[in-house]
Amino acid sequence: MSVINVGVIGASGYTGLELVKILINHPKFTLAYVANSEGETTIDKLHPSLQGVCNLEVQKADIEACASSCELVFLALPHKTAMAYVKPLIAKGVKVVDLSADYRLPQDIYEEFYTPHTDPQNLEHVVYGLPEMYREELKSAKLVANPGCFPTSALLGLLPFMDKRVENTPIIIDAKTGVSGAGKKLSDVTHFVNVNDNLFAYNPLMHRHAPEIAQKLGVDFDEVNFVPHLIPLTRGMISSIYIQVSQDFDASSVLKEFYKDEPFVRISENPVDMKNVAGTNFCDLYVKQKGNILFISSAIDNLMRGASSQAVVNANIMMGLCQKDGIPNIAYVP
Ligand SMILES: NC(=O)C1=CN([C@@H]2O[C@H](COP(=O)(O)OP(=O)(O)OC[C@H]3O[C@@H](n4cnc5c(N)ncnc54)[C@H](OP(=O)(O)O)[C@@H]3O)[C@@H](O)[C@H]2O)C=CC1
Numbered sequence: 403m404s405v406i407n408v409g410v411i412g413a414s415g416y417t418g419l420e421l422v423k424i425l426i427n428h429p430k431f432t433l434a435y436v437a438n439s440e441g442e443t444t445i446d447k448l449h450p451s452l453q454g455v456c457n458l459e460v461q462k463a464d465i466e467a468c469a470s471s472c473e474l475v476f477l478a479l480p481h482k483t484a485m486a487y488v489k490p491l492i493a494k495g496v497k498v499v500d501l502s503a504d505y506r507l508p509q510d511i512y513e514e515f516y517t518p519h520t521d522p523q524n525l526e527h528v529v530y531g532l533p534e535m536y537r538e539e540l541k542s543a544k545l546v547a548n549p550g551c552f553p554t555s556a557l558l559g560l561l562p563f564m565d566k567r568v569e570n571t572p573i574i575i576d577a578k579t580g581v582s583g584a585g586k587k588l589s590d591v592t593h594f595v596n597v598n599d600n601l602f603a604y605n606p607l608m609h610r611h612a613p614e615i616a617q618k619l620g621v622d623f624d625e626v627n628f629v630p631h632l633i634p635l636t637r638g639m640i641s642s643i644y645i646q647v648s649q650d651f652d653a654s655s656v657l658k659e660f661y662k663d664e665p666f667v668r669i670s671e672n673p674v675d676m677k678n679v680a681g682t683n684f685c686d687l688y689v690k691q692k693g694n695i696l697f698i699s700s701a702i703d704n705l706m707r708g709a710s711s712q713a714v715v716n717a718n719i720m721m722g723l724c725q726k727d728g729i730p731n732i733a734y735v736p
């Protein structure tokens with residue numbers, strides 16, 4: 403098979419770097435176009451960790467240049483900025499995996515939690531990029547909305563148990579994330595002095611990922627009680643999920659059966675942790691039942707399964723490749 407040229411717009415950011423790292427080692431994709439808002443530099447100048455590994459030119463993002471060199475492009479851009487790129491790229495026949503939130507929700511819900519949508523036409527055919535839910539649809543997708551990191555960890559934990567849950571009872575998701583989830587921009591909240599030796603909740607019950615979780619589970623927003631916390635780590639995410647279930651059943655067997663053919667979900671007999679998934683596309687899951695309460699623990703790397711490695715799995719599926727091609731599977735341990 404001939405090589406497939408792909409691009410990354412937003413290569414100077416955190417998820418952009420993870421994309422570049424995966425793509426320069428990918429067996430079938432060739433990284434042909436790398437861009438940010440300014441250009442006129444090289445990827446190893448932006449990311450010194452790539453010195454001696456890759457010195458691709460970084461260009462000022464441009465639709466024509468991107469479309470003429472790529473079959474598929476990854477957009478690692480802020481919300482709102484992403485949709486301004488998606489519209490012309492799709493019009494030029496380029497396939498897009500968008501890491502932002504711009505195409506994850508129906509227009510009305512998106513506008514309630516984000517900003518007015520400027521590209522409703524492409525919302526009509528977008529596929530939500532959680533392979534365990536939409537693998538078939540992804541095969542023919544032209545535009546994929548890569549899921550949010552918290553929704554990825556919550557949905558993978560909850561999906562196997564939705565038919566065991568007592569209807570209209572609260573779904574409680576208590577999640578912790580590393581600081582790279584906020585991107586490279588500086589802010590008071592993510593300032594070292596505020597994060598170091600500290601732990602706090604933010605946007606409790608009203609975070610913009612709650613409607614994404616509710617929508618994909620097919621429940622009301624009011625049923626999802628989602629509270630994220632920032633922890634003093636660079637990468638990693640744990641969601642502690644609690645639901646009420648109707649009957650006694652073997653929860654571990656349900657989990658194993660649900661994911662028996664899934665290469666990127668691992669079921670653990672012990673509570674999971676962040677380190678064993680760091681740098682990989684794995685989601686590690688653990689479940690424990692006490693009476694009618696079910697506890698599910700879900701661990702991912704926010705930059706990988708929560709963003710960039712999941713984006714490359716989606717691109718593999720879109721381009722008819724093996725979904726595991728180029729996907730790192732050994733964690734940064736110890
Ligand atoms: N970080 C995470 O864990 C996750 C992030 N995401 C989503 O992925 C996307 C990227 O996130 P992240 O990597 O953290 O963000 P960063 O803030 O680290 O990077 C943003 C990138 O976008 C580029 N950019 C901004 N504006 C423009 C523009 N007008 N034209 C071209 N490039 C532009 C920046 O380039 P420049 O350096 O030139 O400003 C930079 O490369 C966001 O939508 C985020 O919500 C999704 C899941 C998890």
Ligand SMILES: CC(=O)N[C@@H](CCC(=O)OP(=O)(O)O)C(=O)O
Pocket residue numbers: 501502503549550551552579580581582583584585630632
């Ligand atoms: C620590 C932190 O701020 N995390 C981000 C979520 C990560 C993310 O980027 O998700 P999106 O793709 O939806 O933007 C947040 O809570 O908004």
